[in-house]
Amino acid sequence: MKEFKITSNLINSQIIGKSSSIGARSVFEGTVRDINGGHDVIKLEYECYKSLAIKEGNKILDEASEKFGLIDAFCIHRVGTLEIGETAVIVVATSGHRDEAFKGCRYIIDEVKCRVPIWKKEHYQDGETEWLKGAG
């Protein structure tokens, strides 16, 4: 099963389903940090170009499933305003063996972070805000 989802609701990392006969599951969770480059971050805003984000996200899940023989591949990305400590993104990759599960999970989060059209604005203690610069 594969699913890429964009949500403005709280991500509860406990909702990720289970299935038997899997063997290995690798989960990655990215949460809002309170410090970034020396600034005190008080909250984050994520914005998304949704229709393209979902297409590109599903493409990444397909690629990961094929490359690493994943059984399940999920990714949920939060948008809207997030408080410190809240989950921004969660990835789940399952496979018969741990090497594939780890590599698949890593592939998905790496590709999501560089290909899926989502942008992050930091709000600082001093009232300033800043859209983060991407690597691209």
Next chain:
Amino acid sequence: MKEFKITSNLINSQIIGKSSSIGARSVFEGTVRDINGGHDVIKLEYECYKSLAIKEGNKILDEASEKFGLIDAFCIHRVGTLEIGETAVIVVATSGHRDEAFKGCRYIIDEVKCRVPIWKKEHYQDGETEWLKGAG
């Protein structure tokens, strides 16, 4: 925080704590598979040399924390009789950035599987049982 635990109770992967200002969390979960090398596995028995397992497990968590700058490092390993689909081991590694979290989590599960004195006996459909051969 670090903790290595051996338990004969069901591992609920939802119990793993959270803390704010972390950034990245990598979780690995190993579950009982119903097929191994062509045999139909109906259940597993894990046995543990507990006092040494806990010492060695904690040593691995210390090593991972130092090597990868982890903030939290947990590992819970189940012992006793496990049914198909149940969680045998769960590892959690948190860090400011995903590379360290993934590498720390992988280090812990790899080292646990080759150094911690726990052994697995498979029970097959046909009534046979077998202690698995380790790599060592």
Next chain:
Amino acid sequence: MENILQIQVIYFAKLRDLIGLDREIYSMEEGNNPSDVLASIKKKHNIDIGTNFKIAVNDEFSQWDIKLNNGDRLVFIPPVTGG
């Protein structure tokens, strides 16, 4: 007389903040491409927003030199920062 293309441009994130709008319609000449639209945006708003974008046309990644069609929805995608 040449045909006129109505191109909808949608802005996200930093680009929307810079332009101050979330969408605009540009009237372009037949044969124009996303580069031409970017030039029109710079001229109209008199700001240099650079060229560090990917392009999406009708919600598909596209190229800078693709010929636009009437009614196309064009997005200039700044470097992404999700995750």
Next chain:
Amino acid sequence: MENILQIQVIYFAKLRDLIGLDREIYSMEEGNNPSDVLASIKKKHNIDIGTNFKIAVNDEFSQWDIKLNNGDRLVFIPPVTGG
């Protein structure tokens, strides 16, 4: 007359199934090491259990040639298969 060492040997997993016991006491001579105990086990039970073990003495990983002390708790650890 030499001192006699009482060494407690604890068996786990495959080794316990092979020996059919979960622990035994061996009386060894002073200066004996885990290799000597393994030889005694093989002789007593008349089975070849190989040498593919790690050694733990009093719940610490140890060496094959360490001199044992009276009352030591010795474990031969088969290759582990946890996870």
